Amino acid sequence: MDAKEKRDPAPGKNHTAMERESDRELVVTRLFNGPAHIVFQAWANPELFKRWWAPKSFGLTILSCEMDIRTGGTYRLEMGHPSSEKPMAFFGRYIEVVPHTRIVWTNDDAGEDGAVTTVTFEERNGETLVVLRDLYPSKKALDDAIASGSTSGFVEQFEQLDVLLAA
């Protein structure tokens, strides 16, 4: 933990804080040294969005990105990772888009258990506080999302193996 804190945030960068705020909600906060209309623009303009959404350090690349960013509009994003042959698709719908203030979208690629993401932009003295909330439909949905990356993810793989071996 200590080692991590030394290099995160990177020199000259603000800290990104994260909290599990309730049974079914994760909240990320980060301060940006610029006005809200600029930060918003970087989320709302697909060409700009592509430049920061897939961090290189995670080995991710954006293969395609379609965003109809308005209330009721939809998005579809495909990302590639060296570990997976097939591109990973992310898609959903914008529930609410208020320029320079707020964007709310669904994560339909996760089916019924997908979170609703709300990001707000609050400007103070030329700086912008970004608050991002992932609200899952239930405690179980969030627990499952977390667990799918761990031992129970293996449980699923073993079950699939059982099915294969039985066939």
Add this chain to the structure above:
Amino acid sequence: MDYILNHMVQYSTIRLDTSFAALSDATRRGVLEQLGRTDSSITDLAAKFHMTLTGMKKHIGVLEQAGLVATEKVGRVRTCKLGPRRLAEETAWLEAYRELWASRFDALDNLVEELKQKEKADGRKRKA
């Protein structure tokens, strides 16, 4: 986004040796699933999986060694619950989630700086 995180977490936290052995058995996987819903005594688990107490104790022993299950004896009853490995995995997932956003936001920071400079330059041009 889940599978991005899952990928990171699986490689960073799972010690494959003991986990594999522990999870290669269908009963033990069933026990983990059951304990994910609620804590149970060994007696309850034995009944639920139609096993002898001794048989269930052996399975619990394997799971406990892998850190997947923790047991606690209260009075004459030994209660089983999900083990410390699960907690460590949960922490790892949450940390991976935060790191993903921190990486994104550091990149966004650079872009915001660039756009700010551009706006300033454009403003100067308009005034000129």
